[in-house]
Amino acid sequence: MNLVGIEGFGPRVAFYIGDIAVTETVTVTWFIMLVLFIFSFLVTRNLKREATGVQLVVETIVRTINNLTKQNMGEKNAAFAPYVGTLMLLIGISNIIGLFGLRPPTADLNTTMCLSILTFVLTQFFGVKSKGLGGYAKGFLEPIPFLLPLNIIGELANPVSLGFRLFGNIVAGVIIMTLLYSALGSFTQLLLGLTVPLLQAGIPAVLHIYFDVFAGLLQSFIFTMLTMVFISGAME
Template identity: 85%
Template sequence: MGVDGFGPRVAFYIGNIAVTETVTVTWFIMFLLLVFSVAVTRNMKKEASGLQLVVEQIVGMINNLTKQNMGEKNIAFAPYVGTLLLLIGISNIIGLFGFRPPTADLNTTMCLSITTFVLTQFFGMKSKGLGGYGKGFLEPIPFLLPLNIIGELANPISLGFRLFGNITAGVIIMTLLYGALGAFTDTLLGLTVPLLQAGVPAVLHIYFDLFAGLLQSFIFTMLTMVFISGAME
């Protein structure tokens, strides 16, 4: 909980610039992914085994997911798809370790959705040409041009708000639950030790942080592939 309301706290200042929890946790996740990537790839062997084999299986799954949803010709999008899946997935489940998920900040989710929106427009124009891409907004009848434009602009908004809303809802519910359990422990049991907070929220953490978090990362990634491939067809 923030000082002035619900939201990420300011972790520290660089001069007059406030650096929030969202930024610091995102840096931490990026650092973990970078270290993991270097550790896995520094001594790669022709005959994969152990961790290398697991990572190769994950890469293969991401490649297959990209092929199935975007087609063989768009396999080059697999690195972006994999990055989204890993970054959003880890950001969503990091609440299990006591951190505030970066995806519970609208700035994060909108930046990701705007990135997808820019890629959608760029590759749509590159694939069809500027004229051909613009002509698509006049279909099936030119009268629908305003609605088609609004629909296209609504995609990044819905994409960003969907992820933000689902993750933030989980954070709010867990925050209220911890507060209520702390009050019950103090009032009913007369203890200052957060006894009820230690085990009761575990099941809800599994749902909100693990299940819902991974599901939302998958949905965001799938919609990204649909938007980009749809603009190129």
């Protein structure tokens, strides 16, 4: 993929469609969506009654997501499991895609804020659907009407904190790893006199495990858990 760089830190332009610039964020997100689609198609086209191999792994993941949804949102809201699972997989893969040399889409504030706004819209929609417009609006007057402005501000702050939390954690890892690779490349030339960045091989692996795998999957879990808490809380 021929990437055209832009000034400053952030996703670069991957290609143009006419006058429209398509960034790394969009391109990598499309790639992740395609991978998920192909994987889902392949593992479900020939299902067997007795699960083995990949089917067994997939069924375990689906069962875990179903149980997680029921535990946090209740049996009556078990239908949210497909959305919860899709959100967790999309964010999880987006966070660890840096292991393959690609920029995580979640290191772009546009992506994280879109996901958090989607959670916000679903929260308001299902809150109104569950309680009715009057009943849901009445909740902003509790415990006393005087707190109405604070309750509204608190509700509007949820998507902002949700989006910035995910973005901040992921982009921090990207920045740290970028600076580390740059420093190791310079040290290789200064200490060993080599133009090949030899020190970049192996040394960053430990930090990749933390920032890309541990922190990435943890942030995916946190975002999904908060989504379930916000939606189920609005419906109660």
